Amino acid sequence: MAKERKHRIVVLGGGPGGYEAALAGAQLGAEVTLVERAGVGGSAVLTDVVPSKSLIATAGAVQSVRDAGKLGVQAFLPGSDGKPVRPEIAVNLAAVNKRLLAMAGAQSTDMRQSLEESGVHLVQGSGRLDGPNAVLVSTSQDGGTDFDRIEADTIVVSVGASPRELDSAKPDGERILTWQQLYNLQDVPEHLVVVGSGVTGAEFANAYATLGSEVTLVSSREQVLPGEDPDAAAVIEHEFKRIGMNVMSKSRADAVERTEHGVRVTLSDGNVVEGSHCLMAVGSVPNTAGLGLEEAGVELSDSGHIKVNKVARTSIPSVYAAGDCTDFFPLASVASMQGRTAIMHALGDFVRPIDLRNVASNVFTYPEIATVGWNERTLADATNVAIAISHTIPLNANPRAKMIGFTDGFVKLFAWKASGTVIGGVIVAHRASELIFPLALAVEHRLTVDQVASAFTV
Secondary structure (H helix, E strand, C coil), rough: CCCCCCCCCEHHHHHHHHHHHHHHHCCCEEEEEEEECCCCCCCHHCHHHHHHHHHHHHHHHHHHHHHHHHHCCCCCCCCCCCEEEECCCEEECHHHHHHHHHHHHHHHHHHHHHHHHCCEEECCEEEEEEEHHHHHHHECCCCCCEEEECCCCCEECCCCCECCCCECCCCCCCEECCCCCHHHHHCCEEEEEEEECCHHHHHHHHHHHHHEEEEEEECCCCCCCCCCCCHHHHHHHHHHHHHCCCEEECCCCCEEECCCEEEEEEEECCCCEEEEEEECCCCEEEEECCCCCCCCCCEECCCCCCCCCCCCCCCCEEEEECCCCCCCCCCCCHCCCCCCCCHHHHHHCCCEEEEEEEEEEEECCCCCEEEECCCHHHHHHHCCCCCEEEEEEHHHCCHHHHHHCCCCCCCEEEEEEECCEEEEEEEECCCCHCCCCCHHHHHHCCCCCHHHHHHCCC
């Protein structure tokens, strides 16, 4: 009796979505090949999530030292005259960046080892679709024409996205930077101009201001973090201004150029901002060009993102996609879930469609903003939905917040008026990312406000 052939899966891209897809496929008994050029973990591990959040953690350590005085803790050293002198907080950015890049590399190595131990065949190279059931793989450094053709029953595309570059503000990796190039810096920038006030721009602006940079944040919107809860964004903008950040609202950067000792940012109204460095945080573009997707029949959006459904399937039944290259929520956690969901669906296993309204996310500013489910903006945009109510509790009314000295923020809860079912929440607080989980569970399992309130907590 002939041995049954294993289901063949080819995964393009080793970021969170591709990694989870490959791992799930191997665990479910499929024959899996993963193609990745830069390294397992992709940009999320090597140049984005892991290093950026490590940098933000360093900034958090600096902030904790500065905030210690609010709790009555002061540090002094004996001066030359024997009198106590308060030490200066110094940040060795070269050492910080060396540490976080080493940590990212170690994480990538650990992920690679997990895949190899699971039986995944790893190919260091790049690939493109050759129809809906085959991939052409090149292992040459320049992505040349030395292609090998791999047939597949299922293809998962998880190639991520890259920082958007403007023709009038080309990054040079030294003074004009993308968020992936920040880790080349050896010293804390004297004056960092951040163009873009979305999540990436706000997080880095906050981090570098804390590390000691003078920061100017150029925002084309009326308020920073335009995609977040307006009340939450207002707290963050107030904090930015409190720490001395220059927030330029309703200002659009037309061009960025290098000068002899720094950068010059020209705004659309003719005003000019000069600084030592400029971070361009103006969004990202999916890495879908040249992958043979459209030729294979895979439908893309106008922006080049791959259109997928709630089980990560594209317009072609044999092709799935995960992560920032899709038109789903650009979060590493969502990419991972898409990767697992895609493989489980492709192999006929039970799968629960992904509901973006249940996704929890976090903005790593100081304080943090954690959200889950419905919010004021999505409720206002929705049609034919039940009446919702919200309730906000300020942190300055919370004893625990007072004890630890962090009272800037709030907890906001959304629920259906008729049933009391919790449908969303916003937390603005120190380490809000660690506080959102109970609300995420409430949203996921459709708990009522009374059920949440009756649960014991510490």
